Amino acid sequence: MSAIWVKISTILCLCYAAEMKGVIWKDAGQDITIQCRITTRQDSLNLKKGINKETFIVTIDRATKKETVVAEMRERVQIHGEFPNVDILIKNLSRSDTGPYWCEYTGTDETMYTLQTTTGDGSVLLVVPGDSQAAAPTKPPKECDPSRLSMAVVYIVIAVAVLFIIMVFFIVWIMRKAKTSDNMVKRRHTESDVYENVRNHQALRM
Secondary structure, rough: OOHHHHHHHHHHHHHHHOOOOEEOOOOOOOOOEEEEOOOOOOOOHHHHHHHHHHEEEEEEOOOOOOOOHHHHOOOOOEEEEEEOEEEEEEEEOOHOOOEEEEEEEEEEOOOOOEEEEEEEOOOOOEOOOOOOOOOOOOOOOOOOOHHHHHHHHHHHHHHHHHHHHHHHHHHHHHHHHHHHHHHHHHHHHHHHHHHHHHHHHHHHHH
């Protein structure tokens, strides 16, 4: 079971290492505190869950100071701190709580007068193996290694560049070969026409 969660967490970690704080492992029944932070002026905070940020967990409005928690988690969530720097406590964790959690802020651009969404600090990937008696990895990954991610990106870029160069050379080679073939065909047609003209001229003289 633990090996499956290691694979899941590694994949998600690589996908979101640039925005997420890291991977946090918790046993079933434990608690987690997600610390959402941002330094710019914002109008609201949404704690979202899911790869596509599809589930709203907590919504906090700066103007009204209204705090809204999704109904099914209302008994397990506590909010502490003053907007926009908020600590969100989720108690009595279970396997269904596994997933990425995003501190997403919304504010108004004073120059463009449009709403802008910004991912704040504190976003994490939570992994709950399930049964509290389940064996957890001896050394669970606590956070992503940015250096490994950077090297992976470099290798991918190099591979794409090499593939692109090979494709360009291949296309140029095909075009040159096609051009050479066209020239040979035209030359044969020209020689054939000259030969035919000579024969016709000789026939007329006779």
